[in-house]
Amino acid sequence: MSARTTLLSVLAEAASQEQHRMKNAVDQLQQWETTPQFNATLQDIFYDKSVDTNIRWQAIIYLKNGIDKYWRKSAKNAIAAEEKAAIRSRLLTALDEEQKPLATQNAVLISKIARIDFPLEWPDLLNSMLDIVRSSTANESDPRARLVQQRSLYALHLIVKGLISKTLAAGRKQFQQVAPDLFSNVVNIYVRFVDQLFTSNSTSVENLSGYLETSHLALKCLRRVVIHGFPEFSTSEGPVTFFRLALEHLQKFMAFKDSIPEQCAFLVTAVDSHIKLIGKFYLDLMDSHPRQFILTPGAGDVLRFYWELLAGNGNDQRPAPSQTTTIQGLLLIKKTLKDPQFNLSEKDPEPVVIQCRHVIENEFMTPETTAKLAEILITKYMRLTEDDLEEWDSNPEGWALEEEADSWKYQVRDLTFMMDFVEMSDIFLKDSIYCAIGLGSHDLYGSVDFDSWLNGQLTQDVQNPDPRYHVIRRRIAWMIGNWVNVNISKEGRPAVYTIMLHLLRPEEHLAVRMAAALNLRACIDDWDFEPMTFAPFLERSVHGLRLLMKEVEEADSRMKILNCMSIIVERMEEHIAPYAQQIIELLPPLWQAAASQNLLQSAILVIMTKLVESLKSQSVGLHAMVMPLIRLSVDPSQEAHVYLMEDGFLLWLATLKTAVQVTDEILSLVPAAVALLSEGMDNLKTMLEVLRSYLLLDGARTIQIAGAALFNGIASILGDGLRSEASITIMQFMDITSIICPLTSTGDLYINSGLLNKVLSIIMAKKETNVVLTQYLCFLARVAVENPEYLANAVNNASQQFHQPGLLGALVDFWMDKFDNVSHPKFRKLHAMGLTSMMRTTDPSILQNLPRMVGIWGDVLNEVNEHGTGDSLVYWRETQEDEDDASEETAEVIRRRELLKRDPVHTTNLAHYVKASLLECERLNGGPEAFRQQWLSKVDPLMLEGLMPLLG
Numbered sequence: 036m037s038a039r040t041t042l043l044s045v046l047a048e049a050a051s052q053e054q055h056r057m058k059n060a061v062d063q064l065q066q067w068e069t070t071p072q073f074n075a076t077l078q079d080i081f082y083d084k085s086v087d088t089n090i091r092w093q094a095i096i097y098l099k100n101g102i103d104k105y106w107r108k109s110a111k112n113a114i115a116a117e118e119k120a121a122i123r124s125r126l127l128t129a130l131d132e133e134q135k136p137l138a139t140q141n142a143v144l145i146s147k148i149a150r151i152d153f154p155l156e157w158p159d160l161l162n163s164m165l166d167i168v169r170s171s172t173a174n175e176s177d178p179r180a181r182l183v184q185q186r187s188l189y190a191l192h193l194i195v196k197g198l199i200s201k202t203l204a205a206g207r208k209q210f211q212q213v214a215p216d217l218f219s220n221v222v223n224i225y226v227r228f229v230d231q232l233f234t235s236n237s238t239s240v241e242n243l244s245g246y247l248e249t250s251h252l253a254l255k256c257l258r259r260v261v262i263h264g265f266p267e268f269s270t271s272e273g274p275v276t277f278f279r280l281a282l283e284h285l286q287k288f289m290a291f292k293d294s295i296p297e298q299c300a301f302l303v304t305a306v307d308s309h310i311k312l313i314g315k316f317y318l319d320l321m322d323s324h325p326r327q328f329i330l331t332p333g334a335g336d337v338l339r340f341y342w343e344l345l346a347g348n349g350n351d352q353r354p355a356p357s358q359t360t361t362i363q364g365l366l367l368i369k370k371t372l373k374d375p376q377f378n379l380s381e382k383d384p385e386p387v388v389i390q391c392r393h394v395i396e397n398e399f400m401t402p403e404t405t406a407k408l409a410e411i412l413i414t415k416y417m418r419l420t421e422d423d424l425e426e427w428d429s430n431p432e433g434w435a436l437e438e439e440a441d442s443w444k445y446q447v448r449d450l451t452f453m454m455d456f457v458e459m460s461d462i463f464l465k466d467s468i469y470c471a472i473g474l475g476s477h478d479l480y481g482s483v484d485f486d487s488w489l490n491g492q493l494t495q496d497v498q499n500p501d502p503r504y505h506v507i508r509r510r511i512a513w514m515i516g517n518w519v520n521v522n523i524s525k526e527g528r529p530a531v532y533t534i535m536l537h538l539l540r541p542e543e544h545l546a547v548r549m550a551a552a553l554n555l556r557a558c559i560d561d562w563d564f565e566p567m568t569f570a571p572f573l574e575r576s577v578h579g580l581r582l583l584m585k586e587v588e589e590a591d592s593r594m595k596i597l598n599c600m601s602i603i604v605e606r607m608e609e610h611i612a613p614y615a616q617q618i619i620e621l622l623p624p625l626w627q628a629a630a631s632q633n634l635l636q637s638a639i640l641v642i643m644t645k646l647v648e649s650l651k652s653q654s655v656g657l658h659a660m661v662m663p664l665i666r667l668s669v670d671p672s673q674e675a676h677v678y679l680m681e682d683g684f685l686l687w688l689a690t691l692k693t694a695v696q697v698t699d700e701i702l703s704l705v706p707a708a709v710a711l712l713s714e715g716m717d718n719l720k721t722m723l724e725v726l727r728s729y730l731l732l733d734g735a736r737t738i739q740i741a742g743a744a745l746f747n748g749i750a751s752i753l754g755d756g757l758r759s760e761a762s763i764t765i766m767q768f769m770d771i772t773s774i775i776c777p778l779t780s781t782g783d784l785y786i787n788s789g790l791l792n793k794v795l796s797i798i799m800a801k802k803e804t805n806v807v808l809t810q811y812l813c814f815l816a817r818v819a820v821e822n823p824e825y826l827a828n829a830v831n832n833a834s835q836q837f838h839q840p841g842l843l844g845a846l847v848d849f850w851m852d853k854f855d856n857v858s859h860p861k862f863r864k865l866h867a868m869g870l871t872s873m874m875r876t877t878d879p880s881i882l883q884n885l886p887r888m889v890g891i892w893g894d895v896l897n898e899v900n901e902h903g904t905g906d907s908l909v910y911w912r913e914t915q916e917d918e919d920d921a922s923e924e925t926a927e928v929i930r931r932r933e934l935l936k937r938d939p940v941h942t943t944n945l946a947h948y949v950k951a952s953l954l955e956c957e958r959l960n961g962g963p964e965a966f967r968q969q970w971l972s973k974v975d976p977l978m979l980e981g982l983m984p985l986l987g
Contacts, residue, residue, distance in 0.1 A: 081095045081137075107151060123157055130186040188224070198210045211265070257316075278320075329391045515558070581618070593635055623660070739780075770810075809862075816866050819868075897985065
């Protein structure tokens with residue numbers, strides 16, 4: 036059986052609907068994918084039209100995947116050059132594929148190879164493609180030629196799309212070199228078929244559809260060629276002509292669309308595609324080359340055309356443009372007015388910018404046009420309709436949420452002159468004007484005295500009893516939310532809070548209350564917010580939000596109200612305590628109602644966290660509610676944990692940090708914390724923070740509950756492949772563990788878990804960076820300071836297990852080598868103390884390092900002038916993370932500070948420590964004289980002479 040026949044049968048199995056047959060076939064194909072001629076045989080099968088369609092589909096999919104993986108020369112098991120040449124030679128021979136899905140995959144395949152091989156390996160690609168396009172266009176009466184024409188144009192479109200995706204300058208330059216030839220050929224095809232469409236008297240749906248499809252494919256290709264192939268297109272004759280021709284065609288397509296008879300209504304979609312694509316061409320051109328766009332002859336005509344469409348929208352004499360065309364017009368005008376490339380520099384304005392602004396201001400945005408544009412935006416595109424009012428009455432909650440979500444669609448420029456119209460009686464117009472003023476807050480802040488307006492006109496509007504004014508009241512709440520961080524003074528804040536709480540009253544319309552709640556959040560989550568100014572309004576705010584929460588039904592509404600409450604709790608801190616219970620009572624029923632709404636549950640966890648942080652030591656009463664929430668949110672067996680885990684961790688940390696004393700409820704989660712260490716590296720740092728908080732709270736009981744599992748877990752994580760940041764985080768955790776938990780409770784656990792041996796093996800492997808190695812040595816220093824004999828015995832036992840005699844001496848020698856890589860004075864002292872404690876021995880392999888040890892003593896004692904107790908202010912300069920942890924005075928910060936006061940680094944005078952160690956060395960090694968002759972004599976006398984004054 037030939038290789039092709041075998042491959043055909045396996046592809047047939049891969050196309051099977053039976054799972055086991057398909058799996059076996061896929062496994063076999065994966066084994067063959069690096070075999071020579073595999074991809075060429077797949078191509079041969081795909082091009083054989085006698086083969087079943089499903090098998091051909093499998094062949095092209097596997098071939099396309101093989102190109103992605105093995106076509107590049109640098110790929111492992113790359114396809115041989117001869118096989119690639121054979122594949123390339125046949126790629127353009129199958130452009131007459133009748134089945135569109137297969138033709139699409141073939142075009143994708145051509146574009147993928149073109150992106151890699153053009154122009155070096157496939158220099159004649161574009162010429163060959165253009166030859167095929169031209170020859171098929173010349174014989175358009177032949178059905179096969181028309182098919183080849185459309186397939187080749189689509190493939191050319193994908194090739195261009197692939198070539199312009201090259202990000203390197205060389206790739207862009209190559210495309211710009213071939214762009215003129217591409218443009219001239221494709222634009223002729225586009226113009227020819229558009230002219231045929233508009234001048235043909237044919238009523239044949241097939242002909243019209245064919246003209247539209249071909250011109251659309253050509254237009255898709257042209258859009259990218261012009262935008263990416265002509266960096267200076269405003270001075271290129273061909274692109275400039277096409278720029279103006281596209282506008283002419285746009286107008287014709289819109290007119291043609293209206294003349295399509297009902298029996299050909301399906302052609303409307305094809306015409307709409309042209310209208311949309313031409314609009315996209317202009318928008319992309321403005322995005323990529325805004326200055327070139329404006330300087331292109333005819334740019335003013337394009338802008339005026341879209342402006343007239345917008346201005347005439349709704350006119351009975353002209354059909355309204357589609358929503359897509361309307362949005363394209365608005366975006367094009369917005370980009371013309373707002374693009375930063377048109378901003379003049381005060382110091383040295385660029386001539387091209389001056390020229391662009393001259394065109395914009397004189398050919399398009401004249402004062403009359405500006406005023407008319409603002410009027411039309413306000414009166415037509417921002418104005419509420421009767422449909423809005425119907426939705427307002429029937430579904431106020433849904434309407435309010437939709438308005439909040441869609442606010443990004445509208446944007447206007449300076450609207451100062453509209454202040455004159457605020458007194459108008461038309462409610463809808465007034466709402467539009469307020470909307471414009473809200474959106475223009477950053478442009479108007481220097482022109483509007485918002486404080487005066489707030490205390491005058493807006494206060495009157497808020498208090499207006501007219502039932503129709505609920506529209507205006509909602510808009511005022513929204514507008515204040517937009518202005519509060521722009522230009523409302525501190526003195527004006529009480530008026531803001533008064534208005535918001537007035538709009539939050541139960542008797543107010545639900546949509547108004549929703550707007551008040553959403554924008555009250557903006558007022559509080561503001562840089563200039565002062566808790567004491569808001570304190571008189573706090574009770575009414577909590578009460579109003581509680582009542583609103585009970586009335587809304589949508590999960591999004593509840594989440595937004597909870598977010599507002601969370602900000603209030605966070606910013607008011609301990610002032611929230613008298614009202615905390617009112618908030619807490621809302622949460623259990625909300626949690627039950629949000630069983631399948633993870634975002635809402637997440638918002639509940641957030642507000643619980645804020646409450647715990649604000650109440651601090653008073654939060655102990657929340658533990659009965661908090662602990663089940665934490666347990667659920669961090670449990671990997673729960674489906675919701677993916678969405679809730681991060682917020683659950685924050686709540687857990689807040690609970691531990693504010694706890695004044697440990698309780699059984701709190702300790703019940705220790706095993707869960709340890710178990711989560713094995714759930715991957717994403718949460719490692721957070722889990723170590725949680726466990727550190729447990730140790731600070733009650734180290735003895737934490738170790739008793741889960742010490743073995745904890746150190747087993749850490750030992751399993753350490754090793755090759757662990758990132759430096761993770762290694763440092765773990766060793767910092769072990770450093771504080773060593774201070775909290777004496778070796779009497781952890782010594783056996785270090786040995787039995789293999790943790791100590793793992794640390795020793797990592798150090799002696801010497802593969803980690805110096806920063807990481809000094810962190811591992813820091814842990815050994817802690818152990819050595821507490822019990823040097825324990826460490827010496829552990830190292831000697833490890834020496835036997837590793838079959839590495841003399842490991843203890845080698846460790847001390849390497850430790851001293853790395854001493855100068857420690858920079859923090861506190862940890863330099865710790866390492867010095869650790870090494871000093873190891874010198875209390877008779878082991879020659881250690882004592883031979885005494886001369887180096889004397890140098891370390893001299894360096895450290897010279898660096899810091901310690902107090903009599905051994906402390907120094909410089910030892911309290913912690914890392915940035917420690918400073919961040921201490922930013923708030925929580926119970927944990929106090930515990931941490933008290934722990935550091937017990938740290939041997941802070942409580943041991945280094946000079947006294949060194950002297951005591953030297954005396955111990957003398958005692959162990961035959962007395963002062965014997966020690967001097969055998970060991971001290973090897974030390975440089977000048978170093979000893981310099982050390983003695985430091986030792987006192």
